[in-house]
Amino acid sequence: MQSPHPNSDGQTANSEADRRLADRSGLLVGAPDEREWAAALEMRSRIADSSEDPLPADPKSTSRGPRRRGRVARFAWEMSQTIATLLALLLAVVAALVIWDFYVTAPWTRDGTVRVQVANIAPQVPGQITEVRIVDNQYVHQGEVLYVIDPFDFQVALDTSKAQLRQAAADLQVKRIEAERRRRLTELSTSMEEKQLFVGSAIQAQAAFDAAQQQVAQAEINLRRTQVRSPVNGYVTNLLMRVGNYAQVGTNNISVIDTDSFWIDGYFEETKMAHVCVGDRAEAALMGYPDPIVGQVQSITRGISVANAAPSTQGLPNVDPVFTWVRLAQRVPVRIRITDVPAGIPLISGMSATVTVRGAEARGSGSWLHQRLARLEDRLFDTIHNRRPSPECVPRIGDESGTTAILSTPKPSTPLNPAEIDPALAPEMGKQQTGGPGSQAPPRHQSRRH
Template sequence: MSLSSVIPVLLTLGAVAVAALFGWFAWDVYMGRPWTRDGMVRAYVVTVAPEIAGRIVKLPVADNQMVHKGDVLFEIEPADYQIALDAARAQVARDQAALDYARANEGRQATLRGEGWVSKDVFQQSASSLHQLQAAVAADQTAVAKAELNLSRVTVRSPVNGYVTNLLAQRGDYANIGQNLVSLVDSDSFWVDGYFEETSLGRIRDNDPTTIRLMGYSQLIRGYVGGVARGITVVNAQPGQGGLASVNPIFTWVRLAQRIPVHIHIDQVPDGVRLVAGTTASVEVGR
């Protein structure tokens, strides 16, 4: 057999071998190692609302600013709450003075009654006044504790390490109780949800290593599988107008696989990669 006739055979065998190698690689990527481009960066968002009402007099943070746990986010005008505390303390002092007098008077009444100078009714009135004032002082002390608590709440601090986001409050705004004024993206809570097809779940195990690629970055993020969601919303289970199941007809020959959230813990974030909740991620399990 001449060399000219062998070369085409060798080229054909080489092309077949390369095609088989690429086919095996594609099978390993698509079937051997579960992956999805339908992933999303997630993070917990902490909403901060005042527990007292008043005008905002200090707002030392700015939108997108990094804050640490315990940093001041805003401060509410304290004058009204300081006045309420002073009034509560004055009430305690007044009722305490009356209680001291009633206690001394009750002691004198007890001595005189023992000597027969005071009737039983008069003594009982003195004892009743003493008990009422004791209750009044206890209530006053509770009012002082409440006023001190309210005064401590004029300064609102960050409960987590995180980033201020979508800040719309301004100094001078009037803050109402329970009104969301500051939202914080918890910087210690980032994770990735990979929405894998249900046909891939059998090859995903807890603690499997994962590789995450964010759209817009070439660097890879390392993580591991933290768990698989145990349920998703079933649209056909929603009752219709008559209370019966509302089943949507399906006319396709091939039924699409459901996508199930898989929680991915993040181990390492390369330098230069900024995690942003809601951004797109590709996730591969097994490497």
């Protein structure tokens, strides 16, 4: 049977060759349509023209190169994934150590409080309040008058004491003169018993004169105490007193916050106390203020309350039989002395603060980056190996001497000479140099007449 086309054998051979070429170029030939064949040939020619390297004659060599490059690429990808996994694991371990150090062992606490000393002022003399010179939350200086108590009764007491002092001074001068006159007489003019009586009367007059002086001094101090003054520099707080109230001795009626006594208490967990040293730099951030207050660790409390130490009704220790497996770390108060307060931050007693002790920055030397790296290295080392506190970190009991606060108090007045009170009563007493009322009698061989 003859073929319908004269060149059917040649066309079949050409189509077989074109199909092999299409397979080499990666094209799959489907239906034997002439248009599809033409499109495949055109695509093959475009790929051959765009390729720099000629198509190898051997089909095996064509597939060997991409396989090698694929294996190298897969190996590089697997290595990169392994390295990335190891780096992520290492970063996770370091982050876990840093977080553990920050939350467990780093010396910081959110349990901080601003503290201050409060002077509770009570009158030393009773009476009705006649004048109040202050208002609530007013700043007062040390020695400034806060209020005044009615001084009439105390002025009368002072005047009476001064009158009694003049009376005692006159009586003392007269008895001294009488005792001196009897001392100069011989035993023929007077007896020894009479001399002793006059000498004793002079001594009693001296005692009465001394007591009168003390009463005058007490009356003067009581009169000055009717003006109640502030013992410290600070702010008057919670003022409830008013004119007309009666002031009781020893009853507080005014409170003044001592502005020179502010400090911060940080309550650190006992697991962090190994990183707290006396003298370290400390920062306290108050709630609502971005800039921290700078201070210094001044002291560490040496004792806190223990519930098991409470005695029972029989005096025996009361021990709680319930003990849980979860043990909470006790908190130890640490006193922070304030050294620098940023502008615009008011110190108010009772405010909450986050306290952070930065001992590395305070004691370290070098640049900021060097201190940071050294601190991170120390923290990681302390986290892995438990830190041993330095013996000089916390002073021993009795190594530090505290400051002594002294309040000025009135002093007794200098004893007076009775001749200075009334010189015209006995002018010769100021001129004579006698041995006093207790002087010995003259020798018996002196003249018997005065």
